[in-house]
Amino acid sequence: MPRSDDILLSVRDLRVEFRTEGQTIRAVDGVDFDLRRGQTLGIVGESGSGKSVTCKSLMQLIPMPPGRIAGGTVDFEGRDLLRLSRREMRALRGNDISMIFQDPMTSLNPFLKVSRQLTEVLELHQGMSRKEARTEAIGMLEKVGIPDPVKRFDQYPHQFSGGMRQRVMIAMALLCRPKLLIADEPTTALDVTIQAQILELIKTLKDEVGTSVILITHDLGVVAGMADELLVMYAGKIAERAPAGPLFKQPAHPYTDGLLKSVPRVDESQHTRLQSIRGLPPVVSELPPGCPFAPRCDYATAACGQTYPAARDFGDGQQAHCHHPLREEVAR
Numbered sequence: 167m168p169r170s171d172d173i174l175l176s177v178r179d180l181r182v183e184f185r186t187e188g189q190t191i192r193a194v195d196g197v198d199f200d201l202r203r204g205q206t207l208g209i210v211g212e213s214g215s216g217k218s219v220t221c222k223s224l225m226q227l228i229p230m231p232p233g234r235i236a237g238g239t240v241d242f243e244g245r246d247l248l249r250l251s252r253r254e255m256r257a258l259r260g261n262d263i264s265m266i267f268q269d270p271m272t273s274l275n276p277f278l279k280v281s282r283q284l285t286e287v288l289e290l291h292q293g294m295s296r297k298e299a300r301t302e303a304i305g306m307l308e309k310v311g312i313p314d315p316v317k318r319f320d321q322y323p324h325q326f327s328g329g330m331r332q333r334v335m336i337a338m339a340l341l342c343r344p345k346l347l348i349a350d351e352p353t354t355a356l357d358v359t360i361q362a363q364i365l366e367l368i369k370t371l372k373d374e375v376g377t378s379v380i381l382i383t384h385d386l387g388v389v390a391g392m393a394d395e396l397l398v399m400y401a402g403k404i405a406e407r408a409p410a411g412p413l414f415k416q417p418a419h420p421y422t423d424g425l426l427k428s429v430p431r432v433d434e435s436q437h438t439r440l441q442s443i444r445g446l447p448p449v450v451s452e453l454p455p456g457c458p459f460a461p462r463c464d465y466a467t468a469a470c471g472q473t474y475p476a477a478r479d480f481g482d483g484q485q486a487h488c489h490h491p492l493r494e495e496v497a498r
Contacts, residue, residue, distance in 0.1 A: 180238035208393030216402040261291040264339035329360040401458035408484035418486035
C-alpha cells in the first residue's frame with residue numbers, strides 16, 4: 167500500500183443515486199479507490215457502468231436534482247470534496263482539479279472565441295492580467311500541437327476540427343497545472359491516428375506538469391499503455407482492481423476477461439475471431455440480488471444469483487468480486 171502522504175485522492179464508499187419516475191436508481195454503489203501523486207488510474211467498463219458519474223461526483227458536477235450523493239467521502243489533500251460549498255468547489259475546479267469532457271463541441275462555448283475561453287481560466291484562478299493570460303494560453307496551445315497558435319487563438323470552436331477542439335480542451339484543462347486531471351473518454355469519435363496523438367499528448371504533458379490522471383474509457387486498448395492501475399466497473403460497482411500488468415496478463419473476473427477478449431491483439435492471427443460478451447448490460451433499476459454480471463456469465467452458479475461476492479485477493483494488488491474467479495486466490 168502507498169504511504170498516506172503519497173495519496174492525492176482517497177474515495178471511500180461513494181454512493182450516487184438518481185430519483186426518476188417515482189423510483190430511486192443507484193448509479194454508483196460503494197466505490198473505493200486511492201490515487202497516488204503522479205499516478206494514472208484507468209476506469210473501464212461498458213456504457214452505463216457508472217464510470218462518468220463516479221468522476222463527475224468527485225467534482226460535484228452531477229445534476230442535483232434528480233441526482234444526489236447518497237454517501238461516502240472523497241478526500242483530496244485532507245479536504246472532503248463532498249462537504250465543500252459551491253464557492254469552495256468553484257475555486258478548485260479548473261485550478262487544482264480539471265476535467266476533459268467527452269464531447270469538445272458541446273463543452274466549448276460556440277459563441278465565444280477560443281481565446282476568451284482559455285484566458286478566463288487564468289484570470290479567475292491565477293489572477294493574471296489579460297495580456298499575461300494571452301501569452302500563457304498561446305504557449306499552451308503550441309504545447310498541445312495547435313498549428314499557428316497565434317492565428318488560431320482568436321478563432322471560434324467551429325473553425326477547428328474534432329481533434330483540434332480536443333486539443334483545445336486539453337490545453338484549457340492544463341493551463342493552471344492541476345494536481346488532478348480527469349479525462350472522460352478523451353478519444354471518443356476521433357480516428358485512430360488522432361486517438362494515439364491525443365493519448366501521447368496527455369502522457370507527455372502529465373510527465374511535464376506532474377499531474378495525477380484518472381482516465382475513463384470503455385476500451386481497454388486505450389489504457390494499455392497509459393494506466394498504472396485499473397478499476398473495472400460494472401453496474402455501479404468495482405468488479406476488479408489491479409495494476410495494469412497483472413490485469414492484462416491474467417484477469418481474475420470473467421467480465422474483465424470478456425472485455426479483454428473483445429479487443430483486437432497485434433500478436434494474434436488476422437483470422438482470429440473476436441469474442442463478445444453475451445447479453446446486454448443490466449438495467450440499473452432492476453439489478454439481481456447477487457452478482458449483477460451473473461446473467462451474462464458463463465461461470466455463474468446458483469450462489470451468484472443470491473449473494474454479492476466479497477472481494478478476493480490474488481496478490482500483486484489484484485482484487486476481484488467474484489464467486490468463481492479465473493485465478494487462484496492468495497491465502498491470507
